[in-house]
Amino acid sequence: MITELGHFALILAFVVAILQSTVPLIGAQRGWAGWMAVAMPAAAAQFWLIALAFAALTHAFVTSDFSLEVVWANSHTDKPMLYKLSGVWGNHEGSMLLWVLILALFGASAAWFGGQLPPRLKARVLAVQGMIGVAFLAFILFTSNPFARLPLAPFNGKDLNPLLQDPGLAFHPPFLYLGYVGLSMAFSFAVAALIEGRVDAAWARWVRPWTLAAWVFLTIGIALGSWWAYYELGWGGFWFWDPVENASFMPWLLAAALLHSAIVVEKREALKSWTILLAILAFGFSLIGTFLVRSGVITSVHAFANDPERGVFILMILCVFLGGSLTLFAARAGAMQAKGVFGMVSRESALVLNNILLAVSAFVVFIGTIWPLVAEMAWDRKLSVGAPFFNQAFTPFMIGLALVLPVGAILPWKRGQIGRTLRPLRGALVLALAAGCLAYAMGTGRSAIGPVGAALGTWLIAGAAADLWQRTGQKGRARWSRLTRLPRADWGKAVAHAGLGVTFVGISLLTAGQVEDIRVAQVGAPFDVGGYEIALDRVEAVQGPNYRSTRATLSIRRGGREVAVLHPEKRIYPVQAMPTTEADIDNGLFRDLYLVIGDEQEGGGWAVRTYVKPFANWIWAGAAIMALGGALSLSDRRYRVAAGARRATAVPAGAAPAE
Amino acid sequence: MRVLALLSLLLCLLAPAAIAVQPDEVLADPALESRARAISQLLRCPVCQSENIDESNATVARDLRLLVRERLLAGDSDAEVVDYVTDRYGEYVLFRPPARGSNLILWLTGPAMLLVGLGVGWIFLRGRRGAEPPLAALDADEERRIAELLKE
Numbered sequence: 001m002i003t004e005l006g007h008f009a010l011i012l013a014f015v016v017a018i019l020q021s022t023v024p025l026i027g028a029q030r031g032w033a034g035w036m037a038v039a040m041p042a043a044a045a046q047f048w049l050i051a052l053a054f055a056a057l058t059h060a061f062v063t064s065d066f067s068l069e070v071v072w073a074n075s076h077t078d079k080p081m082l083y084k085l086s087g088v089w090g091n092h093e094g095s096m097l098l099w100v101l102i103l104a105l106f107g108a109s110a111a112w113f114g115g116q117l118p119p120r121l122k123a124r125v126l127a128v129q130g131m132i133g134v135a136f137l138a139f140i141l142f143t144s145n146p147f148a149r150l151p152l153a154p155f156n157g158k159d160l161n162p163l164l165q166d167p168g169l170a171f172h173p174p175f176l177y178l179g180y181v182g183l184s185m186a187f188s189f190a191v192a193a194l195i196e197g198r199v200d201a202a203w204a205r206w207v208r209p210w211t212l213a214a215w216v217f218l219t220i221g222i223a224l225g226s227w228w229a230y231y232e233l234g235w236g237g238f239w240f241w242d243p244v245e246n247a248s249f250m251p252w253l254l255a256a257a258l259l260h261s262a263i264v265v266e267k268r269e270a271l272k273s274w275t276i277l278l279a280i281l282a283f284g285f286s287l288i289g290t291f292l293v294r295s296g297v298i299t300s301v302h303a304f305a306n307d308p309e310r311g312v313f314i315l316m317i318l319c320v321f322l323g324g325s326l327t328l329f330a331a332r333a334g335a336m337q338a339k340g341v342f343g344m345v346s347r348e349s350a351l352v353l354n355n356i357l358l359a360v361s362a363f364v365v366f367i368g369t370i371w372p373l374v375a376e377m378a379w380d381r382k383l384s385v386g387a388p389f390f391n392q393a394f395t396p397f398m399i400g401l402a403l404v405l406p407v408g409a410i411l412p413w414k415r416g417q418i419g420r421t422l423r424p425l426r427g428a429l430v431l432a433l434a435a436g437c438l439a440y441a442m443g444t445g446r447s448a449i450g451p452v453g454a455a456l457g458t459w460l461i462a463g464a465a466a467d468l469w470q471r472t473g474q475k476g477r478a479r480w481s482r483l484t485r486l487p488r489a490d491w492g493k494a495v496a497h498a499g500l501g502v503t504f505v506g507i508s509l510l511t512a513g514q515v516e517d518i519r520v521a522q523v524g525a526p527f528d529v530g531g532y533e534i535a536l537d538r539v540e541a542v543q544g545p546n547y548r549s550t551r552a553t554l555s556i557r558r559g560g561r562e563v564a565v566l567h568p569e570k571r572i573y574p575v576q577a578m579p580t581t582e583a584d585i586d587n588g589l590f591r592d593l594y595l596v597i598g599d600e601q602e603g604g605g606w607a608v609r610t611y612v613k614p615f616a617n618w619i620w621a622g623a624a625i626m627a628l629g630g631a632l633s634l635s636d637r638r639y640r641v642a643a644g645a646r647r648a649t650a651v652p653a654g655a656a657p658a659e
Numbered sequence: 660m661r662v663l664a665l666l667s668l669l670l671c672l673l674a675p676a677a678i679a680v681q682p683d684e685v686l687a688d689p690a691l692e693s694r695a696r697a698i699s700q701l702l703r704c705p706v707c708q709s710e711n712i713d714e715s716n717a718t719v720a721r722d723l724r725l726l727v728r729e730r731l732l733a734g735d736s737d738a739e740v741v742d743y744v745t746d747r748y749g750e751y752v753l754f755r756p757p758a759r760g761s762n763l764i765l766w767l768t769g770p771a772m773l774l775v776g777l778g779v780g781w782i783f784l785r786g787r788r789g790a791e792p793p794l795a796a797l798d799a800d801e802e803r804r805i806a807e808l809l810k811e
Contacts, residue, residue: 518685
């Protein structure tokens with residue numbers, strides 16, 4: 001019964017979304033306030049109806065209702081409650097439902113908190129958001145219904161893929177979707193602006209918080225996924241350039257570009273049509289990612305639902321939205337008049353360079369991802385493009401970005417002088433060179449990436465500090481109090497840039513300085529790895545809630561002092577007949593000790609893999625700092641108080657009241 | 660095609676719970692072993708989904724790892740080992756397509772787009788500068804008017 005209610009609510013949401021996407025649009029065109037006002041209740045109703053459907057599906061998972069096909073295929077009565085819940089979105093149908101739920105949440109938020117928006121723009125934004133809702137609700141209802149029943153309810157389910165039964169991964173998809181779908185707001189604003197034929201500072205000020213929020217969520221989602229891969233897959237890799245990872249990385253890069261170009265529109269009224277194009281592309285790449293993951297055109301470790309029919313449907317959605325918006329762009333972009341005037345050496349130019357580097361690097365990832373597809377279609381060749389290509393083709397862009405970032409970040413608007421700008425950065429430059437030399441001296445000279453990455457990372461961190469410092473002026477005493485009174489957006493900018501630096505340091509030093517040891521270890525016979533003495537104490541069999549485990553106990557000493565006792569495991573999940581390795585890690589600020597237990601050997605002893613991973617945690621700490629920077633910027637006063645520069649042009653009296 | 664994909668996934672997942680490189684595979688000579696590891700990063704496990712042979716648990720990946728080490732012991736150079744494996748398993752196992760033939764498009768698109776982007780950016784920025792109204796120094800006449808205005 002609850003299931004059928006959920007299904008019914010979903011169908012109702014579809015109908016509401018159709019209303020939301022048509023009535024306000026006509027209203028906005030004709031200037032009918034009543035028709036425009038339909039958008040707000042419709043957006044709220046759509047959200048609550050989808051929430052109801054989502055609650056119904058969650059109920060089915062929690063109560064293990066195996067008469068539902070998705071529950072049967074992805075759950076099991078023995079599964080811990082957390083994973084019964086995360087199982088709701090651990091499959092194609094449920095994850096699509098989460099996708100539209102978040103889409104509707106963003107639409108409803110725009111309706112609830114968009115009081116400052118002129119009614120006409122608001123109606124158009126919500127209508128475009130409604131159109132995306134219509135497309136994806138149709139996709140769910142017609143090709144991937146989560147509420148499909150089985151004729152005979154089986155006694156128990158097939159369980160969730162054990163690799164996905166992990167707290168890090170439980171929350172990875174919701175954050176990613178918040179990011180992907182959050183970009184739909186930027187898209188809706190862009191299309192609405194194209195229909196209006198007008199982009200100004202106020203528009204950019206409204207778009208930026210949504211983009212910033214989406215970017216923060218994407219950052220967290222990607223970092224969670226990478227962290228999960230690090231500790232779960234058993235060899236401590238953190239990024240594989242897998243098509244699905246790339247699908248989330250491309251929108252991240254474009255969202256980062258969009259964030260920066262929207263600043264230029266907001267402050268200087270230039271780069272308008274480019275910003276609109278970026279907003280369209282950022283969401284377009286989210287859709288392309290959805291298509292890649294769910295169509296099966298590119299096989300990948302975590303692609304689900306390899307179904308051609310669904311692929312064609314998503315391809316159609318992609319073509320309609322991307323094609324439609326780009327056509328509109330071609331027709332209306334000429335109407336965007338740039339106003340700002342600035343010199344060749346200026347903050348504006350630096351942000352243009354930032355946009356070129358980010359957009360082209362996103363495109364490099366894109367071409368590498370689809371190249372196997374192109375080669376197969378055009379020349380019937382089966383080839384692969386993997387990490388070695390991306391490392392080589394993508395990294396130069398990031399090096400370029402890191403080199404110019406601290407300089408660009410403190411260049412004055414309109415016109416500046418390189419010499420004067422570099423003066424506050426002298427300290428940062430010295431620190432960066434010192435860090436590079438230190439990394440070179442400590443390293444074994446195996447690769448250049450360690451020193452280069454350490455120097456660039458330090459350059460970014462120290463450059464961000466210098467940015468804040470030079471904003472406080474010349475006086476000695478007053479500096480500290482001025483520092484605390486700087487706008488949050490300034491803090492957010494410096495923190496996010498420093499976070500990027502922290503990630504740079506982590507990636508480069510981990511890549512350059514990892515120590516690995518693979519051996520057969522005997523119980524009670526200690527061995528040395530990278531200055532640590534490691535002893536295999538015992539190996540025992542342990543029974544888990546829905547798995548059997550072989551658990552080892554290893555103690556690690558350094559200089560006679562015990563550093564850690566670790567318990568790596570090897571698990572078998574009988575329902576899916578799937579083995580997993582659970583590495584155990586001693587986390588540290590400057591190094592992780594990473595232990596993996598392998599098979600028992602015929603001649604006695606166990607295969608043991610030991611890694612010393614320098615600065616590993618800096619990778620995700622940097623991502624967390626970047627997200628924090630974004631959140632700080634998002635909390636800046638200027639987004640909360642009157643952003644209503646265009647309010648004077650509001651519609652005639654009797655229009656929808658601002659909420 | 661789908662059956663093949665599914666089958667390959669099963670092969671990867673159902674392989675014994677061995678984690679990638681096994682102790683018995685490791686070569687005694689550390690220099691040779693580190694070359695073997697570097698080569699393994701470039702080769703794709705033919706039955707897996709975007710995993711290199713160094714990371715894969717599949718049996719065929721183990722065979723390939725052993726083959727790479729065998730060739731290295733036989734005195735092949737790194738390039739010769741890669742060619743040897745590619746000759747037998749096809750270019751599908753190469754994770755980094757060589758930059759020749761049609762693959763040049765793959766390699767050159769990024770740099771070409773960067774150049775185009777920089778060029779367009781340059782023209783745009785020049786245009787912005789040109790749009791600037793000339794800020795000439797004040798002439799004597801204007802100086803006098805300012806002086807008069809300030810006096811008032």
